[in-house]
Amino acid sequence: MLSRLFPDRFVPVLLATILLASLLPVRGAAVPVAQGLSTAAIVFLFFLNGVRLPRDEVLHGIRNWKLQGSALAFCFGVMALLGLAAQAATAPVLPATLALGFLFLGILPSTVQSATAASSLAGGNVAASVVAAALLNLTGVAASPLLFAALAGAEGEIHGQAVLRIVAILLLPFVAGQLVQRWLRPWVLANRGLATVMDRTAIAIAVYVAFSAAVVAGIWGLLDGREIGIVFAAVAVLLALSFGGAWALGGLLNLARADRITLLFSGAQKSIAVGAPLAATLFPPATAGMVLVPILVYHMAQLILSAWIAPILARRQEV
Structure with a gap:
């Protein structure tokens, strides 16, 4: 029953992380230690991403410009505008930092x-999915904070110190991972299970520390049942528009069915692996936890939705 309710094992991990932060948040003298551990986890996470993302495959896969270009346009164009619209729609009824989280998403x-896993299960173009994931994340390391600053106005202003943190904590480890990819990537590919555990542990630590600060700042006192609802x-509407829009775009572009499936999951899904570290870099700890709420909900919901959609697409393809 649990496997049906939570098709992806990371969903209960995130739920447990939020529960732990709510019941046992980091306080007092333990805060600097926890923040240091979170920073180390983020550095390691982006180093591992740099090792894992296939640079050569990205360069080769760019030749499918129609698919990769549409994935970039949808992920950073359409989705950014949907996030901006969701922020504007919820700003009158939600705390400002929480509404800002929709744009951040x-x-x-x-x-x-x-x-990639959802695309493979659904019968999509797996090679193109790997390339799309790599290309979108390579682009996102630099483009996401700049896009946020451009769309958020004064609320998204990025100061010099934040820029240095982004470079030091996100970009440099990623570049270092790319540089040593030749030697370490074979080990990572041979130990996918261990790499995934390390990857998700780093994300859980970053989420726990950020959400702990929000709990200490009184997030559950600021939000009532109506606002959580x-x-x-809003996340449900975003999911419908994002997944429906990505599928419709693939149809309008007359993509092959396998490429259309790749566009669906690459375009509509959003990464907490980038979201948690980026929020910790851009915002004060208490603010970061509030901003992360929409992406936490969206991320868990998209994993469940994708795990339900993929087998349906696979069965229709067989027919």
């Missing part, structure tokens, strides 16, 4: 493992 790149309703 919209500018993030796609997932890597989840989008609004967040879930």
Whole structure:
């Protein structure tokens, strides 16, 4: 029953992380230690992403410009505008930082493992999915904070210190991973299970520390049942528009069915693996936890939705 309710094992991990942060948040003297651990986890996460993402395959896969171009346009164009619209729609009824989280959700790149796995299960173009995931994440490391700053106005202003943190904590480890990819990538590919555990542990640590600060700042006192319901309703609308829009775009472009499936999952999914570290870099700890709420809900919902959609697409393809 649990496997049907949570098709992806990372969903209960994220739920447990949020529950732990709500019941046992980091306080007092433990905060600097936890923040240091979170920073180390983020650096490691982006180093691992740099090792894992196939640079050569990206360069080769760019030749399918119609698919890869549409994935980039949808992920950073359409989704960013949907996030901006969701922020504007929820701003009158939600705390400002929580509404801002919808715009933050919209500018993030796609997932890597989840989008590729869903595409494979649904009968999509797996090679193109790997390339799309790599290309979107390579682009997102630099483009996501700039896009957020451009769309958020004064709320998204990126100061010099934040720029240095992005470079030091996100970009440099990623570049270092790319540089040593030749030697370490074979080990990562041979130990996919261990790499995935390390990857998700790093994400869980970043989410736990960020959400702990929000709990200490009183996030559960600031949000009532009505506001939580609004967040879930807004995420449901975003999911319908994003998955429906990506599938419709593939049809309008007359993509082959396998490429259309790749566009669906690459375009509509959003990455907490980039979202949690980026929020910790751009915002103060208490603010970061509030901003992360929409992407946390969206990320868990997209994993469940993708795991339900993929087998249906696969069965229709067989018919």
